[in-house]
Amino acid sequence: MSLNAESTAFRSALEVIRAVEPRVADAIGAELADQRESLKLIASENYASPATLLTMGNWFSDKYAEGTVGRRFYAGCQNVDTVEALAAEHAKELFGASHAYVQPHSGIDANLVAFWAILADRVESPALKKAQVRQVNDLTEADWFALRRELGNQRMLGMSLDAGGHLTHGFRPNISGKMFDQRSYGTDPATGLIDYDRVAQAARDFKPLILVAGYSAYPRKVNFRIMREIADSVGATFMVDMAHFAGLVAGKVFTGDFDPVPHAHIVTTTTHKSLRGPRGGMVLCGPELADQVDRGCPMVLGGPLPHVMAAKAVALAEARRPDFADYAQRIVDNAQALAEGLLRRGTTLVTGGTDNHLVLLDVSGYGLTGRQAEQALLDSGIVTNRNAVPQDRNGAWYTSGIRIGTPALTSRGLGTAEMDVTAELIHTVLSQTTPGANADGTPSKAKYVLDPAVADKISKQATDLLAGFPLYPTITLG
Ligand code: DSN
Numbered sequence: 001m002s003l004n005a006e007s008t009a010f011r012s013a014l015e016v017i018r019a020v021e022p023r024v025a026d027a028i029g030a031e032l033a034d035q036r037e038s039l040k041l042i043a044s045e046n047y048a049s050p051a052t053l054l055t056m057g058n059w060f061s062d063k064y065a066e067g068t069v070g071r072r073f074y075a076g077c078q079n080v081d082t083v084e085a086l087a088a089e090h091a092k093e094l095f096g097a098s099h100a101y102v103q104p105h106s107g108i109d110a111n112l113v114a115f116w117a118i119l120a121d122r123v124e125s126p127a128l129k130k131a132q133v134r135q136v137n138d139l140t141e142a143d144w145f146a147l148r149r150e151l152g153n154q155r156m157l158g159m160s161l162d163a164g165g166h167l168t169h170g171f172r173p174n175i176s177g178k179m180f181d182q183r184s185y186g187t188d189p190a191t192g193l194i195d196y197d198r199v200a201q202a203a204r205d206f207k208p209l210i211l212v213a214g215y216s217a218y219p220r221k222v223n224f225r226i227m228r229e230i231a232d233s234v235g236a237t238f239m240v241d242m243a244h245f246a247g248l249v250a251g252k253v254f255t256g257d258f259d260p261v262p263h264a265h266i267v268t269t270t271t272h273k274s275l276r277g278p279r280g281g282m283v284l285c286g287p288e289l290a291d292q293v294d295r296g297c298p299m300v301l302g303g304p305l306p307h308v309m310a311a312k313a314v315a316l317a318e319a320r321r322p323d324f325a326d327y328a329q330r331i332v333d334n335a336q337a338l339a340e341g342l343l344r345r346g347t348t349l350v351t352g353g354t355d356n357h358l359v360l361l362d363v364s365g366y367g368l369t370g371r372q373a374e375q376a377l378l379d380s381g382i383v384t385n386r387n388a389v390p391q392d393r394n395g396a397w398y399t400s401g402i403r404i405g406t407p408a409l410t411s412r413g414l415g416t417a418e419m420d421v422t423a424e425l426i427h428t429v430l431s432q433t434t435p436g437a438n439a440d441g442t443p444s445k446a447k448y449v450l451d452p453a454v455a456d457k458i459s460k461q462a463t464d465l466l467a468g469f470p471l472y473p474t475i476t477l478g
Contacts, residue, residue: 006050006474013057014477029477036471039382039422039462043358043405044216044244046276047412047471052315056278060307068294083310090316094250095261097284101293102312103304104281107243110268111168112300113283115176117266117292118210118237125150153181157208157236159194160184161396162388164218164360166241183208187218187390192351194218196226203234213260214241214268217387217403219335219354221254224263231265240264243281245356247274247407250319251328254356265289274331274357274407277315280308327410331357334406337416341423347430350389350401358405362389366430370399372448376433377402379450381459382425398445412469421465425458 018025035047065080066073069088072080084102091100104110120132127143128150130136139147156176159165163186167174170182183206188195203211211231213222224240231238240260246269248254249261260267267284271277283293297304318324332355339353342361350360363373370386377384387403394400404426406419414422432454436447 006472007476009050009054010475011478032472032475032477037381037463037466039425039466040408041382041384041404041406041422042408043385043403044270044273045405046273046407048272048276048278048311048315049318050472050475052276052278052311052318055311055314056307058307058310060310061305063306064303065306066297066303080304080306080309083306083313084304087309087313087316090313090320091282091284094316094320095267095284097261097267098287099285099290099293101283101285101290101296102280102309103297103301104268104283105301105305105308106279106281107166107241107268107270108168108174108281109296109301110243110270110281110283111176111241113293113296114239114266114268114285115179115210116295116299117283117285117289118239119151119154120292120295121289122209122237123150123154152179154179154210155206155208156180156182156210156212157199157203157206158182158184158212159215159218160186162392163187163194163390164215165212166214166216166243169212169214169241180210187351189391192390193220194222196223196230199227200230200233203230203236207234208236210239211236212239212241213264214239214243216244217358217360217401219339219349219351219356219358219360221258221355222260223257224260225257228263237265238263240267241269242267243270244273244358246270247276247319247324247331248328248356250275251325251331253325253328253332266293271312271315274328275315275319276327276407276411277319278308278311280305280312282312330415331406331410333416334410334414334419335359337419338404338406338423341420342427345423345427347423347427357407358403360387360389361402361404361426361430362400363402363430364393364400366433367435368430368433368448369394369435369445370401371397371446372433372435373402373430375446376429376448376450376455377426379452379455379459380425380429381462382422382429394445409469412466412471414465414469418465418469421461425461425465429454429458 014025065077069081087102088100127147156170158169171177185199271280335354348362348365374386386399387401389401433450
């Protein structure tokens with residue numbers, strides 16, 4: 001692909017948009033400039049390829065395609081069938097799965113599809129069976145009442161939020177926390193690591209229908225073989241949400257016991273984090289759950305997004321190239337270099353390091369809350385997000401942690417030497433920031449004091465660091 005083709009494509013698109021609503025065209029241009037200038041360390045973000053981005057901006061967006069490939073509720077879906085089948089084929093090949101469902105719009109959607117499939121497969125309910133075999137009209141009011149009672153009282157065991165679990169694994173702010181009777185397994189308070197014996201004990205005590213593994217802020221590998229054994233020992237369905245580390249699975253950094261696909265009954269993911277695809281979700285499973293998974297739309301999803309499924313096909317084709325494995329390995333090398341750089345400077349890290357794409361800093365050693373640290377770093381051109389740490393004393397809003405991840409900077413080409421510079425920038429900001437006070441003199445968990453000259457200096461150093469690694473180097477908007 002020549003430089004001109006990509007630049008021409010985006011310039012032309014902006015020209016067309018500008019003719020209708022120039023403020024949107026300006027915002028799109030400004031977003032590229034902002035992303036180019038910021039040291040993006042948000043562990044769940046990345047930069048999709050120009051091909052993936054361009055695939056999302058076309059007339060596939062106009063097509064309704066409820067149903068599945070070859071079995072739609074609308075006419076004229078032959079081209080949607082092509083891209084959906086391609087995306088599923090690439091996903092199956094890439095992850096070694098027997099079935100892939102590429103319609104979910106996000107990770108929450110993918111998890112809802114999986115929950116439904118498991119409930120439909122596992123819950124013993126005569127009313128549900130009738131509903132499944134399309135005798136819905138035969139169901140009485142009593143049947144519906146029984147069905148709701150039976151579906152609504154199922155148990156889920158997932159990783160606790162402050163240990164790094166995700167909201168959609170049965171926590172109250174998400175619908176999963178209202179649907180399921182949920183219990184959590186945490187991590188060992190001394191090491192911050194999953195203690196599989198405790199997970200097994202929790203499973204024996206609680207007897208969940210679903211055991212969920214997966215995380216958004218746990219900086220270590222998970223042994224999925226052991227988790228499957230635990231699930232089997234209590235008759236639970238084992239579900240893995242690999243949204244954060246799908247790129248590491250695709251790139252064969254996580255193999256054997258650490259690859260969830262051969263061990264889980266069902267695997268969900270997003271496609272835009274370490275996998276570097278378009279915004280969206282996906283479900284992988286074996287033949288037992290495939291029929292139920294394919295009912296995702298209209299069961300819990302609105303109409304599929306054909307333009308995004310097309311972009312998933314493009315991104316998954318990219319992830320099947322040999323250089324993706326090199327990219328995935330560099331993500332982990334970078335995270336480890338960043339962790340080592342921080343440890344050398346005295347930063348406290350949850351679990352003492354990382355073996356995936358993310359590092360979780362406990363900033364209480366700097367005397368700060370996560371919120372104060374997040375804002376001070378932002379003032380200094382470093383984009384992160386605050387995150388709870390295990391047994392967090394500051395709760396989920398202020399927190400005591402900062403989560404950082406390397407997929408995006410690795411996509412730009414930064415390597416381990418630049419990670420050491422990044423560690424120095426982060427440490428300088430955090431060590432120069434002090435907690436602020438409220439108007440009445442009481443300590444604030446949000447206010448902070450950072451000399452603007454320090455913030456400016458670090459911002460400039462971050463920009464200098466990034467200058468050697470231009471984002472979307474083939475694209476000039478003029
Ligand atoms: N929002 C994503 C994250 O930051 O981890 C997952 O929900």
